[in-house]
Amino acid sequence: MTKRNNPNDEIIKSMSTGQATIEELISVLVTEANEAEDDEHKTSEQLRLLMRKHYTVGGLADVLSVFGPVKDDFITLGKIAKSRAVTIFRDLKSGAGSTGPSSTMKPPDSHIDTSAHIVSPSKPSEMPSSNPASSFYNQTTSNKDVPLDVISQSQKLLRYANSALEHEDIATAVYNCEQALQLLQPYNH
Template identity: 65%
Template structure:
């Protein structure tokens, strides 16, 4: 049994559902010395959550010992040494994974193994956006990405339970719904001017870009019937654009 397996077995019962996913991500990235930093920050998140809930001081102490040992054994790892570099690295990884899930979602027919792989990748995106909280408040873009990824992972899990990808029709066919497409922050399109009205031309470039991004997030939220998030995004769009509405 690896040290991570030992730690996972010690996790307080009340936190198992919340944190076992993050142990799984940590273990996956521990396999490669070049990605041990991802494991490091996953364990930091786990320790923070356990401390926040004041659960099992011995468990927290053991996780902190693991972190110290990892740092000591990787003295030249710049990602571990610098929290700023760590945050940038995980944000970039999330963006890459989102691109991969979008590409996989484009395949209309997926077998069960492909669906399981896609589900795990969505769960990883969701878990890593949680981990970003160790660096401070998580950027809104990544909060949204994480929320959508978790929702999509649950949807795929239900599809698999219903027989998707096996060639056997589900007992109750799910409602036809287009797969979720997520727009990573680095892939948000630039605003395009259509020349309609003078008021739109008065809005700054970055304001229009921000409004477009929020509209896309609102649409994504509605795909999963997340009305609260959609309303919040739409209200932010109105707040952004109202000062430039001369009509």
């Protein structure tokens, strides 16, 4: 999916649709990561996949800045995800097979009991009282996990996008974000 090949695709031509798609992907990945975190005994491969999901959430949260000010809950999710990815990486490096109990992230707009999770964003009053995307989350199946190679490639593209932003190269940043969206979009349904 490129801008030239799909000039009428709403995800590519609409900034708000692109932003909503990335926010939705973050929510899906956070939900999957939380489900994986619930299993106390994880293999090294499961930990690597979990680490990559957390890292991808952190990268996607950074990419949201392309669209303007980022909502506090996504900033918080990005920080938590990056921290958790580092913790899992250190555990893997030290040879740990399971990271044991951990704090979990809460996807924005979810109805998960926050008392069992880490501190919610600083402006909880901005959270909607209903979840318009709840049917989307119910349709997501746990057996349709994103393959590791897709996660790795998406992370790579998001790193490129972040680097381009640091050099104020907006066109390259947007291009790399579009490529990451193209890779992840099939797993968003």
